[in-house]
Amino acid sequence: GEDVEQSLFLSVREGDSSVINCTYTDSSSTYLYWYKQEPGAGLQLLTYIFSNMDMKQDQRLTVLLNKKDKHLSLRIADTQTGDSAIYFCAESMAGSNYQLIWGAGTKLIIKP
Amino acid sequence: DGGITQSPKYLFRKEGQNVTLSCEQNLNHDAMYWYRQDPGQGLRLIYYSQIVNDFQKGDIAEGYSVSREKKESFPLTVTSAQKNPTAFYLCASSLAGPYEQYFGPGTRLTVT
Numbered sequence: 001g002e003d004v005e006q007s008l009f010l011s012v013r014e015g016d017s018s019v020i021n022c023t024y025t026d027s028s029s030t031y032l033y034w035y036k037q038e039p040g041a042g043l044q045l046l047t048y049i050f051s052n053m054d055m056k057q058d059q060r061l062t063v064l065l066n067k068k069d070k071h072l073s074l075r076i077a078d079t080q081t082g083d084s085a086i087y088f089c090a091e092s093m094a095g096s097n098y099q100l101i102w103g104a105g106t107k108l109i110i111k112p
Numbered sequence: 113d114g115g116i117t118q119s120p121k122y123l124f125r126k127e128g129q130n131v132t133l134s135c136e137q138n139l140n141h142d143a144m145y146w147y148r149q150d151p152g153q154g155l156r157l158i159y160y161s162q163i164v165n166d167f168q169k170g171d172i173a174e175g176y177s178v179s180r181e182k183k184e185s186f187p188l189t190v191t192s193a194q195k196n197p198t199a200f201y202l203c204a205s206s207l208a209g210p211y212e213q214y215f216g217p218g219t220r221l222t223v224t
Contacts, residue, residue: 004154008152030210031210031211031212033212035215040218040220041217041218042116042118042202042215042216042217042218043155043202043204043215044215045212045213045214048212088154088155092210099157099170100155100213102154102155103154104152104154105154
């Protein structure tokens with residue numbers, strides 16, 4: 001079945017770049033999303049990429065998509081303490097009424 | 113201000129009682145979703161609705177029920193049949209099709 005995998009934790013120093021990785025299994029994905037969740041809050045859409053794109057940049061965020069390897073990454077440049085959160089990747093697939101398949105989330109820890 | 117509201121933020125119930133969680137959106141979205149989130153896990157889909165008066169079971173529908181009498185509202189009832197109801201519940205909505213989902217702030221339900 002469909003599966004989306006992420007590492008559970010990532011620790012980076014303030015000011016460095018963070019790269020959060022995600023792998024998925026279904027090649028029929030249409031859109032792939034990155035969401036951010038701060039403690040005790042709902043999820044906030046950060047960015048998304050259409051499956052026929054390789055890269056998307058939005059200010060400090062860069063999304064890279066490697067369809068051949070089914071690998072998605074989110075790079076956060078100049079990581080700040082406010083970036084501390086859980087980051088979820090999700091894929092949307094046409095064959096399932098566009099339901100989202102979610103990764104377990106990566107907790108980003110910022111070291112001073 | 114457009115958005116999704118969930119109430120209450122915290123809810124406490126005794127075992128054996130049914131409880132209803134509220135979700136309202138004013139984004140004019142056709143589709144609405146209920147997810148359950150447990151620590152260290154991704155989001156699991158409970159129920160979703162793509163149109164008024166119609167809804168489908170998600171991956172973990174047992175012990176839950178929903179209704180969709182109005183486009184703006186998608187309440188979730190956690191019944192006494194749900195064996196482990198203590199969790200963080202998230203409601204989301206989207207346009208119909210491969211579009212991003214927008215989330216409410218969540219309701220943390222504790223059953224003792």
